[in-house]
Amino acid sequence: MASAARSLTEPQVLAHTKRRLFPEDADDGYAVVDTQFASNRWLADGAIDSSVTELLAPFNHVRVGSGYPDLVGVRVLDPDLLAVDRLGEEPPLVAVEAKGYDDRGGVDVERGVVQAYDRLDEANAVYVAAPVASIGGSVRTLARELNVGVLAVDADGSVDAVEVPRVVGNRTTSETTAIRFQASAQGVADKSFGLNHPKNYLAYPLALYHPDETGRVLSEHVVRAVDAARTGAAFLNLVEERPDGVRLTPLGREVVRFALAEYGSVESALADFDEWKRSRRRFSDIAPKWGLLTRRVVYAYPATQLLVEELQRLHEDGVPEPTLPQVVEYLHELHPSFTVELFVRGDDDVRGRVLDADGELQRAELTDGNVYHAPTVFQLKAMLYHAGILTTRGTEPSNLDPTADTWALREQVTPTEPR
Incomplete structure (x- = not known):
């Protein structure tokens, strides 16, 4: 015994x-x-x-x-x-x-x-x-x-x-x-968006619809990191990865329809993507119509909806430009499990530092950029910036100063009285 x-x-x-x-x-x-x-x-x-x-x-x-x-x-x-x-x-x-x-x-x-x-x-x-x-x-x-x-x-x-x-x-x-x-295809666990510009993901449904080989089309017009673009497109529910191959989702087909309506063909649409390579300007500024489509796609991502709604509430509570630790503390009070999964790296050392045995947040640890999940604080935030939703772009955790990293909505909605 x-x-x-x-x-x-x-x-x-x-x-x-x-x-x-x-x-x-x-x-x-x-x-x-x-x-x-x-x-x-x-x-x-x-x-x-x-x-x-x-x-x-x-x-x-x-x-x-x-x-x-x-x-x-x-x-x-x-x-x-x-x-x-x-x-x-x-x-x-x-x-x-x-x-x-x-x-x-x-x-x-x-x-x-x-x-x-x-x-x-x-x-x-x-x-x-x-x-x-x-x-x-x-x-x-x-x-x-x-x-x-x-x-x-x-x-x-x-x-x-x-x-x-x-x-x-x-x-x-x-x-x-x-x-x-x-556990879904859109979760961030053990995965990464890989690329921090939404154009790389929006282009994947166009390359998939193109009659030529998808990887070649994407590499020629948009980005060579084909696998990362495909993974990100699946995260954003633009494509579905199946055992028999990659397929467009309803949202992905809508991206293709937009390209056909605006350009007449996906080939012509992808030609515009050549012009945007290596541009650091906000996507919604250099390509307003694509920016609006990006906003729709990114907002359909479940994590975006939660973030935007709670950032709006923080604004209404008098905190229009919260820092990253303030955002995490606020979200953890309302959605503790979701907040941890979205923001905190999953390895045992980090979770053990950020959460005590009762699941309470150890706030002092939130000032260390290395505890944060890169797909959220870097790639997702960068996409929200390019979509015109947030005021600042994302930063790699290794270069991140959480206390100086603000998460503010570009357009705040002033509460209205019921009518």
Whole structure:
């Protein structure tokens, strides 16, 4: 028992479980582990191995149902983990409560079942994960009655589903939306816009529609970084990357329609892009019509809507030119999980510095530019600048002084009285 207690503490159980549900080599899904596990110690006399912490990262404090699960993520799970393998068109949002051996050698699995059940209001599937020897018949019966999956974890790292849950519908909150956002093609986790000018992404649907080879057309007229342009276009929902190839989305087709209406052909439209190479002027100033289209495309990106609305509220509260730390502090009060996912780098060291064990923001850390996520503070901000939405462009985190980096709307809307 002593050996099992040492090897299957709660962080160990959770690490094995995350590896099973969200394998590192999977090309889909996203999961976060609660901030309490960012600590370097767990039991009174035991340290958490750094390899476990690295596996558990990224950390966030996400409220689901009545509390904060140990793990929350979105992914199409293996068929043997669910009673049904999908819910509608979206992968399920999954919540996990982990239980391991405590200092006295006990495992409170029943409490884990009840905690997992309390997450079902906002999760599609919930599990309790625990050492295999601690899972008895009464635990399985309780879990079956409450529609809670049970994952039996062995000391060798294997994880078996001894009870599988049914996938259920749920209600969506801003907290669970943050995780769904990161798991989508438009999320910023482990990805980067790569390029900081929106013309490179707007041009991709035109090059895709062009009868010649997409990469050659894009390289000739716009940018040689074809893969980065394609990734950014997918982020902005202009194209969809499928197993059988890249396809235009409805928004991407609208970009093509705009080009055809203005120029008669995408070839003629792309010729204009040659003129804009290496220009540092605001895109909405040098190409007003394209700037308006850019504004529409960028505003359709979910993160833009949240940022613009909250910057407007900051203006109404008397802060027309907030600095980056002020923006993050303000947003974290209203949308904590979304703010962390959007602005804070996902590695264990950074999340452990910026958030304490209870998920509270450590404000002093926000003055360090290196804690910020480059696709947001550099590329996304630069695109909002070129679209005419923000007053200043983005900056690489390595060169960023957060206290001097302002996030102000170019046009503020004065509140009007109801009529």
